[in-house]
Amino acid sequence: MKYPRHTLLGSTDLAAWLRVVLSTALGLVLVWVLAPGIATVWAGTAFEATTAAFLLAFVLFAPLALLAHLLVYLVAGGLVADKPKARKNSANKGRDAA
Amino acid sequence: MNIPITKALREQHAKAGLILGWFGFFVFVLGAISLYRHELTFWAQTETHRAALAPDRESRALAARAGLELAKKTGSPEGVWIITLPTERNPVPSLALVQPGDMHDHHHWVFKSFDAGTGEFLTARETCGGNFLYRLHVDLFGLGPAGRKLVAFLALCMLAVLLSGVFLRKNLVSRMFSLGKSGARMWYEGHCVGAGATLPFAALFIVSGLVLASQSFLPATLFPHYREDRRSFVVESKGIRTTPDAFEARAIYAAGSGQGDRVRERLERLLLVAEKRWDSGPGLVSFRFADNRLAEIEASEARGTLFGRRTAGERLTASMESGDIVTKPRGREPGVVATLWYAASALHLGRFADPFTRLFMCLSALCVAGSLAMGLVLRERKGRAAARGAASAITTWMVIGLPTAMAGHLLATRLLDPGLAARPGLEKAVFFAIWGASLVHALLRDSHVARFEQLVLASVAAALLSLQAMFGQDPGPLQALFSGLPVLFGTALMFLAATILAIFCTFREWERVKREAFARYTSLPGRLWASLTTLPSSLKRAAQNLGKQGKGRGEQALAKPAGPADKKPTGFRLPAFLAKKEKAQAPRKQEVRALPKALESEDTASTSTSDTTSLGQAQ
Incomplete structure (x- = not known):
């Protein structure tokens, strides 16, 4: 079975660059939205709530950006077909003997 | 069907890693050098070398006395007189005469170096020294807040690239013992091992740097609590806000029965207490005036060590009225998150560090830069020409x-x-x-x-x-x-x-x-x-044409035997995963090259084992 080619953004180098930029921007937007929310709900003084929001935003950005990239990659290319399994040696042995 | 996680991660690591590798190298190298910016400025100003003092008790006392005399001669009794004492990083004492209007804006304080021996100001050359490299590291020099935001954003993206690198990394320990000697393999292993070993430092430096630039980079986070007054967040970030409930002094040294010059006596006692109290000794002495009269003398610790307090040094204040020496309040104890915040910013600034810790920080930042450089070279070796x-x-x-x-x-x-x-x-x-x-x-x-x-x-x-x-x-x-x-x-x-x-x-x-x-x-x-x-290419072509005319197809094939020896030496080896791919393709290529068209109908079984034998039989 042939591996599917990317259809949404193509399989070129430029498309890969676009996917990376898009996923990074997505991660940034998510963090931009999330951080004020954390600052609002965090119990504690104003300073602690704000610093906690900042720290969590820094920690969350990397996984969010990676997840966004995976999502963009999937949308662009779809799932990948399983690799065909290699034929077992025992079957060959029987044929060779015959 | 499955999700192509590794492919996606590899794409993200390779593409974003290129831009962020350049940026990371730039920032880490400049950051490592910025740890020594005061030292580099001192090195550049040769006129001040003769006035340098060793960072010991006698030298500090001498510098404080000389600075006080110089301030009396040149300054007016208002505002604050600040004397920096010789330290390991900056061995030349200096004096700043701060006017009452500039007391709360340290950017306007002008420190002039002086010679403690002669009691005169030094005329040092104007130089930006190490500060220029520091400004490049912080805000790409001249770009100001925009530069700071750009640096912070790219640093944040670097965290994502680091994380994808962590997921892609395999068998770090076994790689450490099988580092290739040269070629692309060396760059590949070097990048993997180097980045793996320096990962904690890289993450620490990036996050702590982001802490320092956070309010300009993600201003939306300030909206819930500091929308109207962003400045107060910056003030609290620096840990300099004192809360009203902590105004009791922690230690009091009662005044002795001093004779003679009262100011001199207070200063000497203050320095004595400071030397006893702090390992690194006092780094700064300030004389504060109120109504044109000296109100108090304050000494600050040269190198603070409390991370939870942003390593801000302790302060001792000697009252001119009573002569008592009291410690300045540090404010309310911060919570866990605030402590983390202060510790991160203190770590990035490196003010706490003694010379060896500073050297370690500098070397670790340079190692991170080195592993990034190896990644860049590796990408070059793997990429299409x-x-x-x-x-x-x-x-x-x-x-x-x-x-x-x-x-x-x-x-x-x-x-x-x-x-x-x-x-x-x-x-x-x-x-x-x-x-x-x-x-x-x-x-x-x-x-x-x-x-x-x-x-x-x-x-x-x-x-x-x-x-x-x-x-x-x-x-x-x-x-x-x-x-x-x-x-x-x-x-x-x-x-x-x-x-x-x-x-x-x-x-x-x-x-x-x-x-x-x-x-x-x-x-x-x-x-x-x-x-x-080498022969000119035109001659080479002519020779090839002549050869083709004179020989048959089989002879041509014999004249140019195929095989691994025919390959041009490339000078570097491919990474393991690429080498495997090539090895798998190699026999097929060899077969195709070895068989001339005339022999395509012949039995291929013997040809694949020995090219020359089969060609000989065909002829």
Whole structure:
């Protein structure tokens, strides 16, 4: 079975660059939205709530950006077909003997 | 069906890693050097070397007394007089006479160095010294808040690239023992092992740097609590807000029965108590005035060690009325998150660090930069030739051009005429001229030799810097070390280490150039060598045509035997996963090449084992 080619953004180098930029921007937007929310709900003084929001935003950005990239990659290319399994040696042995 | 996680991660790591590798190298190298910005400025101002004092108790007392006398002569009794005492980092004392209007804005404080022996101000050359490199690290010099935001955003993106690298990494420990000696394999293993080993430092430096730039980078986070007053968040971030419930002093030293000059007596006692209380001794003495009368004298710790307090040094205040010495309140104890916040910013600034810790921080930042550089070179070796050109040039510009420009800038701080007008501007111009020239050279020159040529220039610049540090100053580095001034010795040692590293890299690159690209040298000796050793391409074509006319197909095949020996030596080995792929394809290619068309109908079983035998049978 042939591996599917990317259809949404193509399989070129430029498309890969676009996917990376898009996923990074997505991660940034998510963090931009999330951080004020954390600052609002965090119990504690104003300073602690704000610093906690900042720290969590820094920690969350990397996984969010990676997840966004995976999502963009999937949308662009779809799932990948399983690799065909290699034929077992025992079957060959029987044929060779015959 | 499955989700192509590894492919996606590899794509993210390779693409984003290219831009962020350049940026990361830039920021980490400049950050590592910025840890020594005061030392570099001191090294550049040779006029102040004679006035340098060892960071011991006697020298600090002498500097405080001399500074007080100088302030009495030159200042007016208002505002604050601040005297910086000799420390390990800055061994020359200085004095600032702060007017009442500037008391809350330290950017307007002007410190003038003075000679504690003669009691006179020193006339040092104007230089931007190490501060220029620090500004480049913080806000890309001249870009201001926009530069700061850009640096913070790219640093945040670096975290994502680090994380994808962690997921892609396999068998770190076994790789450590199987580092290839040369070629792409070496770069691959080096990048994996280097990045794996320096990962904690890289993450720590990036997150702590983000803490310092957070309010300008993600302002939306301030909206819920600081929408109207952003400035107060900055003030609290620096840990300088005191809360009303903590105004009790922690320790009180009662006044003795002092005789004679009251100010002198208070100062001497304050210094004595400070020396006993702090390991690093006092680093700053301030004289505060109220209604044109001296109200109090304050001493600040030279190097704070409390991370949870942003390593802000403790303060002792001597009252002029009572003579009692009390510790200044530190404010309310911060919570866990605030403590983390203060600790992160203190860690990035490195104010807490003694010389050895500072050296460790500098080396770890340089190691991170090194692993990033290895990643950039690896990408170049793996990438397609057509896509390599500009990327390769920019890598050369960043990895070699930047340190060369830094060396040129530091040389300019020492060698430009001290009396020149707008001297700091010229120093910056030297940096940008060298760095710009490096980019032009890398873009226009053949990529196989551009890197080598720039490395030669870097080695020469580093060697000149070392010579200047070793023989171009009085006292010399060894003399300075034995007279209690380790700064000059350490600077010379740093330049020497940079020279050795540059020469080593140049030598390694020369080996590669000799092997791969000597004939491509387009300079006159290189061209002559190439013309002597290789036939012109027109002659080669003519010879091939003649051969084709005279021989049959089988003979042609024999004339050009196929096989691994026929391959051109590439000079570097492929990474394991690429090498495996090539190995799997190799026998098929060999077969196709070995069989001339006339023999395609023959039995291929014997041909695949021995090309020449089968060809002989066919004939």
